[in-house]
Each structure stands twice: as C-alpha cells, then as structure tokens.
Amino acid sequence: MTLYVKQDSLIHEIDPITKVIYAFVAALLPYILPSHTVALIVLVISIMLLVVGKVFRKIIPLIGLSLFLIVSLVIIQGIFRPDNVTPLFHFGPIIFYKEGLSYGLLLMLRVINLLCAFGVLILTTKPDDLIQSFIQKGMSPRIGYVIGSVLQLIPQMSATIATIKDAQRSRGLETEGSLLVRIKAFLPLIGPVIMNSLISTRERSIALEVRGFNAKQKKTFLHEVHTYKYAKVIQAVLILIFIFAILWRIFL
Amino acid sequence: MLSCGGFSYEKIIVENLKYKYPDTDQLALNDVSFEVEEGEVIGIVGQNSAGKSSLCLALTGLIPHFFNGAYGGKVLIDGIEVKTSTITDLSQKAGLVFDNPFTQMTASKYTVYDEIAFGLENIGVSREEMIERVDWSLKMMGIENIKDKNPFDLSGGQMQRVAIASVIAMRPEILVLDEPTSQLDPQASEEVFRVIQQLSQEGITIVIAEHKMEKLASFTDRILLLYEGKQIDFDTPQKVFSRDDLHDYGVVPPIFTTYCKAMGMKNKKTNTYPVTLAEVSSLLGGENNEWNKS
Amino acid sequence: MKTKSMWSFRLSTAALVLIPIAIGINYIGKTIAAGLKLPLWLDSLGTILSSMLAGPIVGGLSGIINNIIYGITLDPVSTVYAITSGVIGIVVGALAYKGWVNNFAKALLLGLVVGAIAATVSTPLNMIFWEGQTGNVWGDALYAYILSQNGPIWLASFLDSIVVDLPDKLISVLLCFFIFKGLPKNVKRLYQNNQRFEEL
Ligand SMILES: Nc1ncnc2c1ncn2[C@@H]1O[C@H](COP(=O)(O)OP(=O)(O)O)[C@@H](O)[C@H]1O
Ligand SMILES: [Mg+2]
Numbered sequence: 014m015t016l017y018v019k020q021d022s023l024i025h026e027i028d029p030i031t032k033v034i035y036a037f038v039a040a041l042l043p044y045i046l047p048s049h050t051v052a053l054i055v056l057v058i059s060i061m062l063l064v065v066g067k068v069f070r071k072i073i074p075l076i077g078l079s080l081f082l083i084v085s086l087v088i089i090q091g092i093f094r095p096d097n098v099t100p101l102f103h104f105g106p107i108i109f110y111k112e113g114l115s116y117g118l119l120l121m122l123r124v125i126n127l128l129c130a131f132g133v134l135i136l137t138t139k140p141d142d143l144i145q146s147f148i149q150k151g152m153s154p155r156i157g158y159v160i161g162s163v164l165q166l167i168p169q170m171s172a173t174i175a176t177i178k179d180a181q182r183s184r185g186l187e188t189e190g191s192l193l194v195r196i197k198a199f200l201p202l203i204g205p206v207i208m209n210s211l212i213s214t215r216e217r218s219i220a221l222e223v224r225g226f227n228a229k230q231k232k233t234f235l236h237e238v239h240t241y242k243y244a245k246v247i248q249a250v251l252i253l254i255f256i257f258a259i260l261w262r263i264f265l
Numbered sequence: 266m267l268s269c270g271g272f273s274y275e276k277i278i279v280e281n282l283k284y285k286y287p288d289t290d291q292l293a294l295n296d297v298s299f300e301v302e303e304g305e306v307i308g309i310v311g312q313n314s315a316g317k318s319s320l321c322l323a324l325t326g327l328i329p330h331f332f333n334g335a336y337g338g339k340v341l342i343d344g345i346e347v348k349t350s351t352i353t354d355l356s357q358k359a360g361l362v363f364d365n366p367f368t369q370m371t372a373s374k375y376t377v378y379d380e381i382a383f384g385l386e387n388i389g390v391s392r393e394e395m396i397e398r399v400d401w402s403l404k405m406m407g408i409e410n411i412k413d414k415n416p417f418d419l420s421g422g423q424m425q426r427v428a429i430a431s432v433i434a435m436r437p438e439i440l441v442l443d444e445p446t447s448q449l450d451p452q453a454s455e456e457v458f459r460v461i462q463q464l465s466q467e468g469i470t471i472v473i474a475e476h477k478m479e480k481l482a483s484f485t486d487r488i489l490l491l492y493e494g495k496q497i498d499f500d501t502p503q504k505v506f507s508r509d510d511l512h513d514y515g516v517v518p519p520i521f522t523t524y525c526k527a528m529g530m531k532n533k534k535t536n537t538y539p540v541t542l543a544e545v546s547s548l549l550g551g552e553n554n555e556w557n558k559s
Numbered sequence: 560m561k562t563k564s565m566w567s568f569r570l571s572t573a574a575l576v577l578i579p580i581a582i583g584i585n586y587i588g589k590t591i592a593a594g595l596k597l598p599l600w601l602d603s604l605g606t607i608l609s610s611m612l613a614g615p616i617v618g619g620l621s622g623i624i625n626n627i628i629y630g631i632t633l634d635p636v637s638t639v640y641a642i643t644s645g646v647i648g649i650v651v652g653a654l655a656y657k658g659w660v661n662n663f664a665k666a667l668l669l670g671l672v673v674g675a676i677a678a679t680v681s682t683p684l685n686m687i688f689w690e691g692q693t694g695n696v697w698g699d700a701l702y703a704y705i706l707s708q709n710g711p712i713w714l715a716s717f718l719d720s721i722v723v724d725l726p727d728k729l730i731s732v733l734l735c736f737f738i739f740k741g742l743p744k745n746v747k748r749l750y751q752n753n754q755r756f757e758e759l
Contacts, residue, residue: 015632016632016633044687044688075634075635078633078634078636079634079635079636079694081694081696082636082689082692082694085692085694085699086689086690086692089692089699089702089703089706090690092703092707093703093706093707094690094706095706095709095712116690120689120690123688124636124688124689127635127636128635128636131630131631131635131638132635134631135631135632135635140631140632141375141379154387155570155575156620156624158371158373158575159575159578159579159620159624160624160628161373161374162371162372162373162576162578162579163578163579163582163583163624163625163628164628164632165372165373165374165375165417165579166372166579166580166582166583167582167583167586167632168417169372169417169583170583170584170586170587171586171590173587174587174590174591174594177587177591178594181594192597192598195595195596195597196595196597196730198595199591199592199595199597199601199734200734200737202591202595203587203588203591203604204737204738204741206587207584207587207604207605207608207738208738208741208742210580210583210584211577211580211608211612211742211746212742212743212746213365213367213368213580214573214576214577214580214746214749215573215745215746215749216363216365216368216369217368217369217371217372217576218331218571218572218573218576218749219322219327219331219361219363220363220368220369220370220371220428221371221572221576222327222331222352222353222356222572223325223327223352223356223360223361223384223432224356224371224383224384224387224431224432224435225353225356225357225384225387225388225435226353226387226572227351227352227353227572228353228387228388228389229353230387230388230389231389232386232387232389233385233386233389233390233391233392233395234386234392235378235379235382235385235386235392235395235396235399236379237392283759284759285759286745287745287748287754288744288745288748329756330756331572332756333754333755333756334756334757335756335757335758335759336756336757336758336759337758337759338759372579
C-alpha cells in the first residue's frame with residue numbers, strides 16, 4: 014500500500030530525508046507563524062513542488078478525505094468563535110462573523126498546507142527508499158522491518174476484508190438493522206480473522222529467525238539508496254528557516 | 266548417497282533428544298537418536314502429533330531457542346551443537362522450510378528478488394555476492410520469470426518455491442522441509458518435489474517430513490518413523506514400509522507396497538516389499554530376478 | 560527464573576512481528592465498523608490487543624507507527640494523533656500487566672480509563688491543530704453547542720473528544736478482552752522475552 018506515484022521528475026530525484034525535513038518544516042510553519050500570508054506562501058510552494066513532481070492531481074483525493082474537517086472548521090468557527098463581533102452575512106437565523114470566518118480560513122489553509130507538504134513527500138518517494146534511508150541514518154532495521162511490513166500487509170488485509178464482506182452477505186448479516194444487531198454482527202465477523210492473524214505471528218517469526226533476523230552482524234543492502242547532490246544545502250536552508258520562524262515568533 | 270560408499274561424513278547427529286513444549290506435560294520428542302550422512306535424503310513419517318514438526322524445529326535450532334520449554338540430549342549439525350549455538354548461525358548450516366507458503370514470506374519486501382535477498386542483507390553478505398546468490402537461487406527454483414513480482418501476488422506453489430529459494434540463498438548444506446506440499450495442489454506439489462530432488466542432486470542433505478508416502482519412497486534414502494515422540498524405526502523405505510505393524514503407528518505405506526503385500530509379492534533377497542512403481546514393474550517384468558513371487 | 564520488566568526495549572522477534580499485524584487489525588476493525596455503519600471507530604483493536612499480549616512498549620509502538628503510517632499513506636491528518644494512539648498502547652499494556660484484564664469487571668474499568676485518557680491527550684492536540692474540533696459530526700455538534708452557550712473552548716473540545724472516545728474505547732477494550740481470553744496459551748506466551756529453556 015502506497016500513494017507513491019512513479020514519475021520522472023526533479024522532485025523524485027531528491028533524496029527521501031530532505032523531503033521528510035521539507036514536509037515537517039512546511040507543515041509546521043503556518044502553526045509557528047499564525048498568519049494567512051505565511052500559510053498561503055508555504056501552500057503555494059508545496060503546490061508548485063507537486064506540479065513539478067507531476068503529482069498535483071493525486072493530492073486532490075487526499076484533501077477530499079479531510080474535506081469534512083476543513084468545511085466544519087470554517088463553518089463552526091464562523092458562527093461560534095467566542096471573539097466573533099462583526100457579522101458578515103447570514104443564512105436565516107444563522108449569522109457568520111468576520112473574525113470567525115477569517116480564523117476558520119487560516120485553519121483551513123493550515124490543514125490543506127499540511128496535506129500538500131506531506132503530499133510532496135508521500136507521492137514522490139518510494140516507501141522502501143524512505144525506510145532504507147532512515148535505517149542508514151541509524152534507525153533500527155527491526156523498526157524498518159515493522160514499517161515495511163505494515164505497507165505490505167495492509168493491502169493483504171484489504172483482501173481479507175473483501176472475503177469478510179462476502180461471508181457477511183452469505184450469512185445474511187446485513188449492514189441494515191438496529192444498532193444492536195449491527196454491533197452484535199461485528200465480533201463474529203472479525204473475531205476469527207483477528208485470531209488467525211495473531212496465530213500467524215508464530216510462523217512468520219520463525220520464517221524471519223531462520224533468515225538471520227536476529228543476526229548481530231552489520232546489515233548490508235541489496236539496493237543502493239540514491240544520493241542527491243544538493244541534499245545538504247537544501248536541508249540546511251530548511252532548518253535555518255525553521256529556526257528563524259521560531260525566533261521570530263518568540264521575539265517579535 | 267548411501268550407495269556411493271567410501272568416505273562418508275555425519276552431517277547430522279542426534280543423540281537421545283528429548284523435548285517438552287512449555288506448559289505441556291508430555292514429551293513431544295522422546296529419546297530420538299539417529300545420524301544422517303552428507304548428501305542423504307531422509308524422510309520423516311508418522312501420524313499427526315507424532316513429533317515430525319518438532320524434530321524439524323530441533324534440527325534448525327528453533328527448538329529450544331525459539332520455543333524454550335525443556336530440552337535434553339544432543340543435536341549436532343555439521344559439528345555444531347544446537348543447544349549452545351544460535352538460530353542465526355544454524356540458519357547457514359541447516360535451512361528450514363515449512364508448510365504455509367504465506368507466513369514464510371517476510372511481508373516486508375515488494376519483489377521476489379528482494380524477498381530472497383532478505384536473509385542475506387541480515388547476515389551482512391556483500392552486494393556482489395548477494396546478487397550472485399539470489400540469481401543462483403532463482404535459477405535453482407526455476408522462478409527467474411517472477412523475480413519482479415510481489416510475493417503476495419503469487420500462487421501457493423510459486424510462493425513455496427520463493428520460500429525455498431530464500432532459504433537456500435543462505436547456502437545451507439542441509440535443508441529441512443516440514444510438509445512443504447501439504448497446502449499445495451497436486452501440480453504445484455509435483456513442481457516442489459522436483460526442485461527438492463534437484464537440490465539433492467546438488468549435494469544438499471535433505472530431511473523432509475511428508476505424508477505422501479509414494480513420493481518419499483521414490484526419492485529418500487532412509488525413513489525415520491516417529492510415533493508419539495518416539496523413534497520407532499530408521500531404515501530404508503523398503504524396510505520401513507514393509508513393517509507389519511505400520512498401521513499401529515498411523516502410517517499408510519505407499520499404494521504399491523500395500524498392493525504387493527496383498528499379493529504376497531516380496532523381494533526374497535531383502536525380504537521387503539516394493540515401495541515404488543519402478544520396483545513393482547521390474548518385479549512383474551521379471552527382468553530383474555532379484556524380485557520374485559514368494 | 561527472574562521475570563523481566565515490562566518496560567524492556569529488547570523485543571522478541573514475535574513481538575516485532577505482532578506490531579504490523581496489530582496495525583492491520585486496526586485497519587480491518589475500522590473498515591468493517593464503517594461498513595456496518597457503526598457509530599464507533601473501532602480502529603484501535605490491534606493496538607489494544609498487542610498491548611495486552613506484549614506489554615506497553617509494543618503497544619505504544621503499534622499505536623505510534625499506526626498513525627504515522629496512516630499519515631504517510633492514507634490520511635495525513637491521522638499523524639497528529641500518533642501521540643494519543645501511543646499513549647493508549649502504553650496505558651493498556653501497563654495496566655494489563657498489572658492484572659486489569661483478569662476479569663470482565665476490571666476490563667470494563669480499563670475501557671473507561673482508556674477512553675478518558677484518550678480524550679485528555681487528544682484535546683490539546685485538537686486545540687493546537689484545529690481549534691479544538693475533531694471532524695466528527697456528533698462531537699463537533701456538541702462543540703458548537705458548548706460554544707453557543709459561551710462555554711470555554713477547552714471544555715467544548717474535551718467534550719467533543721470524549722463523546723467520541725469514551726464509548727469507542729470502552730467497546731474496543733471489551734472486544735479485545737474477549738479475543739484475548741480466547742487465544743491459546745502458546746500464542747500468548749510467544750511475545751514475552753523473559754524465557755530460557757530448561758535442561759531435561
Ligand atoms: N507450540 C506448541 N506448544 C505446545 N505443544 C505443542 C506445540 N507444537 C506442537 N505441540 C505438541 O507436540 C506434539 C508433537 O507435535 P508436532 O511436532 O507438531 O507433530 P507432527 O508435526 O508430527 O504433527 C503434539 O502433541 C503437539 O500437540
Ligand atoms: Mg507437523
């Protein structure tokens with residue numbers, strides 16, 4: 014399971030660690046400096062990177078996932094924010110205020126910006142490369158295994174879910190019916206799958222152990238992670254911007 | 266092979282092996298002793314719960330190092346004592362393949378090629394050697410054509426061959442297989458047996474627990490018969506399958522043996538019944554007067 | 560035999576293998592719950608089970624890694640709650656070790672405690688990132704109501720969280736309690752790292 018899109022682009026060439034740093038710095042900047050302008054600038058930069066990375070269209074469904082949160086932020090802040098004083102417009106008895114809407118807008122920009130910043134990382138970086146980069150930076154290979162395994166098992170689990178749903182249909186366990194009926198349907202549906210997955214951990218552990226999973230030797234890698242010429246420079250600039258933003262927030 | 270004669274060397278020595286799983290009060294292995302020579306193919310037979318899997322685990326160090334429990338006696342793999350060694354070190358001496366193809370995949374690699382390299386990365390094999398070994402394993406298993414596929418997108422039989430490839434890439438001199446075809450369809454089973462025989466021809470010592478007696482009879486040198494953790498017999502397939510008390514141990518001999526027993530067709534010289542079709546037909550054809558109706 | 564502390568970071572292979580399985584179980588629970596249109600997330604069953612089976616470190620790691628991976632693959636917003644998930648794993652793991660899953664009554668209490676703690680940890684996160692809202696229809700409706708009554712934002716936010724988290728975590732812990740009880744003993748002991756074999 015991965016959102017990675019294979020493309021030939023400038024952004025794809027950048028090494029994973031640099032992109033991780035970018036994602037964090039870009040996502041957090043509008044929180045450190047709470048202004049519409051900052052949020053907008055960072056957002057535009059992330060969008061430009063997505064366009065250069067030829068993955069802009071893939072960010073839309075990601076934003077769609079959080080659409081309810083985004084809309085809800087603007088509406089609720091617009092109506093209910095405690096420091097609301099200046100009415101802007103109304104739908105019947107519901108009044109939207111300028112302060113709340115403006116703040117809601119900032120919150121919205123922050124969320125969309127967070128999604129786009131991480132989008133740059135996720136959509137243009139192969140998960141294996143990301144994991145391997147972290148291992149080479151000192152992350153335990155065992156944790157690397159865990160992450161790689163999640164990405165491989167989730168699609169597997171999706172297949173299991175399809176099987177469960179078939180079983181559900183054939184056993185007449187409908188998704189309709191009272192709440193109690195549906196809650197009661199839950200455990201028999203997923204209980205056996207959970208049991209089997211837990212029991213399977215024994216055999217998988219054995220399979221790993223007989224393939225040197227607990228070896229004390231220093232690990233080697235089949236693939237060489239590509240390096241990026243300007244990695245150090247970009248990373249330094251990003252971190253400087255981040256520090257500068259924090260100082261700005263504290264002292265100005 | 267046994268028949269090669271001359272100098273032979275004990276790859277596996279098991280002496281008075283006893284084992285009890287944690288929280289149980291019955292011995293899963295009860296005083297098992299046998300020796301296996303380099304290049305031999307050994308079949309382990311016995312009914313369910315006889316201790317076949319436990320013995321396979323004991324040969325590869327999972328017993329006692331993974332399962333703990335209570336352990337007695339001695340197992341030497343290529344001169345190394347299992348009790349004082351580690352699973353990692355033993356994995357380069359004796360590889361383990363078991364029945365479930367799915368759980369044998371690491372579930373952390375996205376291509377067959379990377380899957381096979383997993384163990385080599387762990388034990389720190391250099392990149393060049395890694396590539397060479399993975400290529401060799403792929404070729405041995407005849408799976409070069411699927412090397413870029415996701416392991417989980419394969420059929421059971423293909424997955425099982427990937428599992429074997431992953432283990433032999435560690436270059437063990439012994440391969441232990443615990444019912445490697447019990448979850449496969451007949452055609453996939455055939456393929457797996459074919460590659461196992463090929464590995465045997467490469468000189469790898471093979472120990473295989475299996476229920477398909479016809480198969481075992483056709484390519485094993487000796488058979489180890491287990492019953493309730495105890496070693497009942499360790500002899501040639503002809504001898505073991507000719508035993509009159511085989512049914513008492515829940516083992517059904519190859520169909521040819523059953524047939525010949527019923528017909529009273531016995532090899533007079535060795536006083537055993539045929540165990541393979543080849544032996545039956547040579548007996549019926551009369552080309553080989555070693556076999557005669559008694 | 561000296562038993563190791565539950566806080567040991569030296570995890571057995573089985574304990575590590577349990578983490579991705581736990582995260583997969585979280586995913587199955589979440590998807591099936593949504594499929595049955597249940598008003599609960601049920602997306603932490605795996606984290607809770609792994610905590611019961613293998614202790615606070617494995618539970619905490621399951622929780623944190625769960626949300627980080629969701630974040631980088633499916634839904635970036637969930638990264639924010641990695642801390643909440645981690646805390647849930649740690650709390651269940653530590654309390655289970657202290658015997659809180661020995662019987663139904665204790666498990667019930669565990670569920671309530673976990674629900675309350677989850678809401679408490681999520682509230683500041685919600686305050687920082689989305690002014691205290693959660694994006695859940697029922698929770699946000701309550702949030703809006705409290706604000707309309709001139710209640711403080713932190714209270715609105717906490718209640719927004721707790722109406723969602725308390726029933727969800729309570730039911731989740733109880734479901735996990737039943738599954739845990741039904742597991743064979745040789746599976747339960749798999750994840751402990753404090754064993755040696757004895758000589759016969
Ligand atoms: N993990 C385990 N924990 C406890 N007992 C076990 C375990 N695995 C196997 N046993 C017991 O050990 C005995 C031998 O089992 P096994 O070696 O699996 O036999 P076989 O492979 O011939 O069916 C059986 O009585 C079985 O119940
Ligand atoms: Mg068995």
